[in-house]
Structure formats: C-alpha cells, structure tokens
Amino acid sequence: MLTYKAPLRDIKFLMNDVFHFQDHYATLSNGENADPETVDMILQGMADFAEGVISPLYQSGDAEGCHFDNGVVTTPEGFKDAYNQFVEGGWQGIAYPEQYGGMNLPMSLNLVKSEMIGTANWSWSMYPGLSTGCINTILHYGDDAQKDLYLPKLVEGTWSGTMCLTEAQAGTDLGQVKTKAEPNGDGTYKLNGSKIFISSGEHDLAENIIHIVLARLPDAPAGTKGISLFIVPKFVPNDEGEVGERNTVTCGSIEHKMGINASATCVLNFDDAKGYLIGEPHKGLRAMFTFMNTARLGTGIQALAHCELSYQNALPYAKERRSMRALSGKKNPEHVADTIINHADVRRLLLTMKAITEGGRSMIYHSARYADKMSEGIAIGDQKKFEKWDDKIGFYTPILKGFLTELSNEVAKHGMQIFGGHGYIKEWGMEQILRDARISTLYEGTTGVQALDLLGRKIILGSKGKVVRDYTASVMKWCGEYALDKDMRKYVWALTKLCAEWNTLTVRIMLMARKDREIISAACDDYLMYAGYVMMGYHWARMAAIAYDKLENGGTESPEFYKAKIQTAEFYFDKLLPRASGHAESMVAPSESMMAMDEDNFSFLD
Missing domain, CATH: 1.20.140.10 (Butyryl-CoA Dehydrogenase, subunit A, domain 3)
Incomplete structure (x- = not known):
C-alpha cells in the first residue's frame, strides 16, 4: 500500500536556504502576513491534512471511482468528508484577499499546499484545484458585483469552480469553439453548446459549481478573436447571494479514463443556460x-x-x-x-x-x-x-x-x-x-503544444530570442560568482558552455526557419527538452553551492542531507544533463525527413 510523508525538510531547504522566501516576502504588499511562524504553521497543518486525511483515500478512490446516475455525480467514499475538513480549515483561501474571506498570504504558499495535497491524492486535489483558476479569473476580470457575489463562497470553498474550454471538434484549437451566447436583454446571456473533458464539472463536494465558459456572441468575428468569457453557475445565486434556482447546465456523462479515476471528468451540456459576461466582449481568450x-x-x-x-x-x-x-x-x-x-x-x-x-x-x-x-x-x-x-x-x-x-x-x-x-x-x-x-x-x-508555444510564440515570434538571452545572462552572472570556487568549477564550466550553445541553437533555428517553414514545429519538442535539462542543471548547481557552503561554514545539524544534495547534483551532471546534447543535435536537423513521406505511405496494410 502506498504511503506519503510530506518532504518538509526539502521544502524548507528551498524556501529558506536557496530562495530566501522571507526576504522575498518582504517585497510583497501581503508579505508581512507570511512571517516564519505562520509559514511553519501552514506547512505543518497542510502536511498533517495531506498525510492523515487524503493520502489514505488515494488507492481506494481509484478502485471505486466516481459514480454517475442521470446527471448526478457521486465521488468515492471519504472524499466529501475530506473536502468538508478542507473547507473548515480555510485551506482554499490561503492566497486570497481578506475582504473575500481569504488569509491574504502569498500565492507561493498556495502552490506549496498544492504540492502536498496533490502528492497525497492527485484526484482529490483536482476538485479544489480547479477553483484556483476560476477565482483568479473573476478576481482579475470580474466587475465589483461579480467579485462580491462569487468570490466569498469560492474562497471559502463552499462553492467550487471549473474551466470550460474544450469541445468535441475543438481541443487545443479554440478558434473552432461553437458554443453560443445570446443576450437575454436584461444583462444576462443564454448559452447553448456542449463542453467535454471538464474536470470537476459535476460532483457532490460543494453546494454550487461556478463554470467559466468560452462561447461566441451573435456578432462574434471568426476564430479566436470572436471568443467571449462567461460565468455560468450550476445554481443561479438568489438576491441574498445564496444557492437559488437550478440552471440548465447538466452533466451528460463522465469519462472512463486510464487514470485519475476518482476525479470526475465530465461532458457538460448548456441548454439555454443563464450566463454572465466576464470581461470585455470578444476578449475572452486573453x-x-x-x-x-x-x-x-x-x-x-x-x-x-x-x-x-x-x-x-x-x-x-x-x-x-x-x-x-x-x-x-x-x-x-x-x-x-x-x-x-x-x-x-x-x-x-x-x-x-x-x-x-x-x-x-x-x-x-x-x-x-x-x-x-x-x-x-x-x-x-x-x-x-x-x-x-x-x-x-x-x-x-x-x-x-x-x-x-x-x-x-x-x-x-x-x-x-x-x-x-x-x-x-x-x-x-x-x-x-x-x-x-x-x-x-x-x-x-x-x-507538443507547450513546445510550440515556447519556441514559436514565446521565443521566436514574441521576443526574437531575447527571453533566452536574458535567462542565460542571469545564469552566466551566477556562474561568474562561482568561477573561482574549486568545488563549483565543474558545474560552472558545464553551464557556461550550455548557455552559449542555447543561444547559438536559438539563432540557428531562427535562420533555418527562413527557408525551412516546418523547422520550428519539427525542432520544438527537442528544444523544450533541451531547455528543461539546462534549466534543471542550473537549479542543481545552485543547490550544490548552498550545500557546500553549509558543510564548510557550519550552521547545520544535518550534514548528511547536504552531502546527499551534492552527490545528487554530481549524478545529474554526469548522467542526465548529457541528454541535452542529443536534443541539441536533433533539433537542428532539417525537417525534410519528417515531411517528405506521402501520408498514404505511412502504412501498406492490405
């Protein structure tokens, strides 16, 4: 049977020794709330909840799965009780303003919380996890009335949230979204369409579910420029801000999946469902x-x-x-x-x-x-x-x-x-x-989508390579600080060469793209993996530097912890970082061998 123990020693090593979170919090308007005692209390409290409450439900939840009956979804045994404890502990509101019932702590603490509950039970963690994006979207783009109506319940956790993007014909290509939104004449909209793969789209944990939905207005231009964003609640709030009448958004089915079986992945049908525009018309994708x-x-x-x-x-x-x-x-x-x-x-x-x-x-x-x-x-x-x-x-x-x-x-x-x-x-x-x-x-x-976003949109089109130059410059600046350190020399030398190579590869692909139109798509996966290995190498070098300093200058009661960090860094540079070289060679190979074969020649079945 699987067990989970929160890795608080490693978490605190990063927060305190590597990234100096307390100094970082001092630069934030809400950082004063994140004093060391509060942070420790949050970490220990979430560790106790993850280890003792939701970790024991990980395998049983997978074996039982979610139950679907005529639009009603029931989560596995123990999930609802665990969610109630989560709400009672105020865990959903860690990083949100006090005016909406939150603790007003930095978002990074919410991410550490997400790591612990996600490791203990990923399927369970998705239910409150989807609410995070919903809250952020309303907080950033909602008007004051929408914030006042929805955020207190969402931050409290008694209401949960979803994101409704995908349709059967439109996965990543959101320009193909067909869900329609027609004005009712009273400031509300009537939504019609179906969304698929909606995580936490229906369940029995929260009393209401707030759907953030992409749809098209009648006058919408074609493609991604014609998408608007709407709030569509499962239950329309009444004048007191409590659960009111049932909206006409229903769960048509739940998916039978390879994994995360205790997480309800839903088909949602909108049949004249009442919705509310959030943000500007046709600006929903942003x-x-x-x-x-x-x-x-x-x-x-x-x-x-x-x-x-x-x-x-x-x-x-x-x-x-x-x-x-x-x-x-x-x-x-x-x-x-x-x-x-x-x-x-x-x-x-x-x-x-x-x-x-x-x-x-x-x-x-x-x-x-x-x-x-x-x-x-x-x-x-x-x-x-x-x-x-x-x-x-x-x-x-x-x-x-x-x-x-x-x-x-x-x-x-x-x-x-x-x-x-x-x-x-x-x-x-x-x-x-x-x-x-x-x-x-x-x-x-x-x-593949992430890789194309990185190389095509963020690096080549978005910054003409500047974002890579800026990042590698910061790595090189760090390397310069350790250039004469005998313990760090091997890490510094390896990273210096890789930073130079990364910039060269970026320029080379940009030049190749002038003649080879498919090279960006052909190279992007190798490019992303290369970037990842170099970035992780930099992080291992930083951790090794801290570990050497702790061992040489004292101030630690756990020398074996720091020795293990150094030994793991050495393993990474010896055995894993060399993988970057293969990706470097592959990414600059012409796209011809990928694109030359006629699609009919991929198979010769009788």
Missing part, C-alpha cells in the same frame, strides 16, 4: 490565459507530485527487497542475497528519480516567487505589474508543464521497475501512479 497559466503551473506541480510519491515508495522497497549479489562483492553477507539498492542499475533508477524530483521542485519554487508578484498585480489592480510578471512566468510555464510532465512519466515508470513484477500489481499502488501521471502530458495542452 482572460482565459489567466486561468490557463494557473492550470499549466498546476500541471507542473502534478508532475512533481507523481515523482515524489513514486520515489517515496520505491526507495524503502529497494532497501528491503533482496535479489542476487552486488557485482563488487557481498553487501549483506549474513543474508542469502543483497538488497537491490546495492545494484548499480537500481541506483541509476533511484538517483534519476531523486534528481528529477528535487530538481523539479526547485524549478517550481523559483517560479512560485514570480507567481507571487503576478498575483499581487491582480490583487492591487496594477495591470502593468501583472503583465510584467505574467510575461516572466510565461517563459517558465511551458517548460515546467512540458518537460516536467514528460519526466514524471519516466520517474513513475522507474518506480514500477524497481518493484519488478510487483510493480504491475494494483495492491502496491505503483502502477496507479504511472496511470495517473500519463494525463499530465496531455491536458492543458500536450507536450
């Missing part, structure tokens, strides 16, 4: 990106969650399971065989899992500081501040989402592999982690 960036960052946290859970459960098994003798000689001579952690290949699997998990956490926590700045811009109504930090986090988002989710599938696979045949058996839980992880590379935009 507003929806507020929701999407939140969701994509959340999917990066999902990747971290599956990595952590797989590693936590594979490690003790490797320490206990005995098989054969180590090639270098008996390690446990008193037994008939050595524990498998003594075999180099098993250590390769474990160290790969550890390096990706802890490296990914560092990448996400770094971006969490940008999320703090971005959300502060929303909270104080400073559009320029919001856009500045939204642009900065926008560079990280596709890497965190695409790169980390791909690696999370690798980590989950390694976890199964360490268990051998037992990893394929449901009772151990390792195969569930792999099934649950698989969706992360698909929803909120597939890896």
